[in-house]
Amino acid sequence: xxxxxxxxxxxxQGVLSMGKILAYSGMMQNKxxxxxxxxxxxxxxxxANVTVIISDERISSPILNKFDTAIILNQQSMxxxxxxxxxxxxxIYDPNGIVRHPVRTDxxxxxxxxxxxxxxxxxxxxxxxxxxxxxxxxxxxxxxxYIHKGLEKSLPLRRHNLxxxxxxxxxxGKEIVHAVHVLN
Amino acid sequence: xxxxxxxxxxxxxxxxVIRAGCDGYFGYPITPQSEVLEYLxxxxxxxxxxxxxxxxxxxxxxxxxxxxxxxxGKRVMTSSSSPGISLMQExxxxxxxxxxxCLLLNVVRGGPGLGTIQPSQSDYFQAVKGGGHGDYKMIVLxxxxxxxxxDFAKLGFELAFKHRIQVMVLSDGAIGQMMxxxxxxxxxxRLTDAEIVKKxxxxxxxxxPDRPRNIITSLDLNPVKQEIINQNLQKKFRHIEQTEVRxxxxxxxxxxxxxxxxxxxxxxxxxxxxxxxxxxxxxGLLRPITLFPFPVDELARLAKQVKGMQAIEMSAGQMVEDVxxxxxxVVPVEHYGRLGGIIPAPDEVLHVLEQNFIHSKKEKQYEPxxx
Numbered sequence: 370x371x372x373x374x375x376x377x378x379x380x381x382q383g384v385l386s387m388g389k390i391l392a393y394s395g396m397m398q399n400k401x402x403x404x405x406x407x408x409x410x411x412x413x414x415x416x417a418n419v420t421v422i423i424s425d426e427r428i429s430s431p432i433l434n435k436f437d438t439a440i441i442l443n444q445q446s447m448x449x450x451x452x453x454x455x456x457x458x459x460x461i462y463d464p465n466g467i468v469r470h471p472v473r474t475d476x477x478x479x480x481x482x483x484x485x486x487x488x489x490x491x492x493x494x495x496x497x498x499x500x501x502x503x504x505x506x507x508x509x510x511x512x513x514x515y516i517h518k519g520l521e522k523s524l525p526l527r528r529h530n531l532x533x534x535x536x537x538x539x540x541x542g543k544e545i546v547h548a549v550h551v552l553n
Numbered sequence: 554x555x556x557x558x559x560x561x562x563x564x565x566x567x568x569x570v571i572r573a574g575c576d577g578y579f580g581y582p583i584t585p586q587s588e589v590l591e592y593l594x595x596x597x598x599x600x601x602x603x604x605x606x607x608x609x610x611x612x613x614x615x616x617x618x619x620x621x622x623x624x625x626g627k628r629v630m631t632s633s634s635s636p637g638i639s640l641m642q643e644x645x646x647x648x649x650x651x652x653x654x655c656l657l658l659n660v661v662r663g664g665p666g667l668g669t670i671q672p673s674q675s676d677y678f679q680a681v682k683g684g685g686h687g688d689y690k691m692i693v694l695x696x697x698x699x700x701x702x703x704d705f706a707k708l709g710f711e712l713a714f715k716h717r718i719q720v721m722v723l724s725d726g727a728i729g730q731m732m733x734x735x736x737x738x739x740x741x742x743r744l745t746d747a748e749i750v751k752k753x754x755x756x757x758x759x760x761x762p763d764r765p766r767n768i769i770t771s772l773d774l775n776p777v778k779q780e781i782i783n784q785n786l787q788k789k790f791r792h793i794e795q796t797e798v799r800x801x802x803x804x805x806x807x808x809x810x811x812x813x814x815x816x817x818x819x820x821x822x823x824x825x826x827x828x829x830x831x832x833x834x835x836x837g838l839l840r841p842i843t844l845f846p847f848p849v850d851e852l853a854r855l856a857k858q859v860k861g862m863q864a865i866e867m868s869a870g871q872m873v874e875d876v877x878x879x880x881x882x883v884v885p886v887e888h889y890g891r892l893g894g895i896i897p898a899p900d901e902v903l904h905v906l907e908q909n910f911i912h913s914k915k916e917k918q919y920e921p922x923x924x
Contacts, residue, residue, distance in 0.1 A: 396559050396734055404732035408585060430824035431731050434898035
């Protein structure tokens with residue numbers, strides 16, 4: 370099993386940290402992992418993205434241009450990465466702020482209204498965890514106990530009190546994904 | 554239990570030098586390697602081993618602090634990225650002239666000039682052919698993973714002291730910034746002054762009655778003596794060429810076409826090899842781990858086996874010159890590179906190899922992807 374993922378959105382949406390939690394959780398479940406961020410002008414405002422690979426085998430290239438899954442959180446990233454999803458792959462996006470929805474018919478497309486749900490519950494800061502939950506409900510690559518361990522590893526000790534809240538967001542995220550286009 | 558962590562390349566080498574018993578780090582921040590200094594500052598090397606970590610006032614100051622520490626027989630290092638390494642060249646040449654061991658890290662970004670902060674491999678010539686003045690070489694290690702960033706800290710110091718030579722770890726922004734699993738070793742102790750006196754009789758630490766005082770200088774105005782100094786240096790470099798070559802073969806045994814690439818380009822090519830194999834193409838990868846000494850003999854052997862070699866670099870074609878010298882015309886060698894901070898994609902480099910060696914040249918030429 371190898372899962373190649375791109376997560377893309379605005380800087381500040383928690384794109385890099387979501388990738389980090391995913392990578393840590395994969396590592397705790399004894400998978401090979403890699404995490405390659407955009408660190409350039411992007412992280413100084415504007416778009417941010419991260420490539421995460423989770424695999425049972427040694428990872429070859431941490432840098433890719435085709436992905437099994439694209440998690441897209443703004444319009445610029447939709448424009449840039451819709452065509453980077455492999456045929457038969459998965460695209461998940463938050464429709465908030467999206468004016469041009471994906472048009473491909475050879476991939477699986479899901480929406481998750483994570484930003485709305487997060488602000489409704491007063492958890493806007495951890496909106497990315499709703500998205501992570503949505504992704505894991507479609508591709509349950511990592512068991513909940515390892516997500517818990519991944520959160521423990523990637524959050525500093527003084528933030529461990531926030532772990533239950535993060536797990537709640539992940540659980541809620543699993544309930545609010547909707548299929549838009551699913552291949553047979 | 555093994556200590557396994559998820560770390561950035563820059564953090565891994567910083568942890569690596571602490572655990573390798575490094576005595577001092579002197580550096581100045583620059584993207585994309587500032588995490589080295591940040592990690593060292595945040596992880597209390599002073600309390601853990603007594604290691605000194607100092608942010609100098611400039612790159613030029615850093616390298617001369619390394620010069621001083623090395624003269625005293627200490628395990629010292631600096632790190633920077635391309636423009637900062639250019640500033641250090643005078644100090645590096647002085648260390649070459651005085652045969653002082655040290656560890657240097659270049660997390661390469663695109664140039665020339667301030668260029669870009671994105672990854673590049675355009676400092677190969679500077680690292681391998683001697684960026685400063687004079688006839689000298691450094692041992693150049695090219696990590697292709699975060700684990701190797703960690704491992705090359707310890708290996709780098711070992712080689713530096715074994716041969717009294719400067720060792721440069723030639724990384725790039727991609728390897729520096731990405732996170733992978735790293736397996737950490739136990740802490741090695743720093744050497745005491747008494748141990749340094751015993752092990753390194755050339756060092757300026759602790760004069761003993763049985764030897765004259767040591768003077769570290771690269772200046773000798775007597776041309777006869779200066780020629781002997783240079784001949785001895787060259788003898789050392791030839792010895793290193795014989796004994797320290799390192800490389801990795803990936804699916805080379807039955808390969809008909811060969812990628813040659815180092816660092817993050819080698820990771821891209823590794824994926825390209827797998828994509829090619831899935832299409833039934835007999836593709837392999839030779840990854841030089843030491844860029845000096847270069848795996849000349851291994852490439853000469855492979856030249857008799859394969860039909861073509863495709864060098865892939867994030868440069869306009871630097872390592873490819875050494876590939877061509879190794880192969881010496883026995884087999885065609887092509888270069889493909891992306892510039893200015895762009896990393897080629899796996900299917901892109903496979904396509905280039907196919908266009909160059911497998912399909913007829915008349916077919917449509919490949920147009921690089923736009924970003």
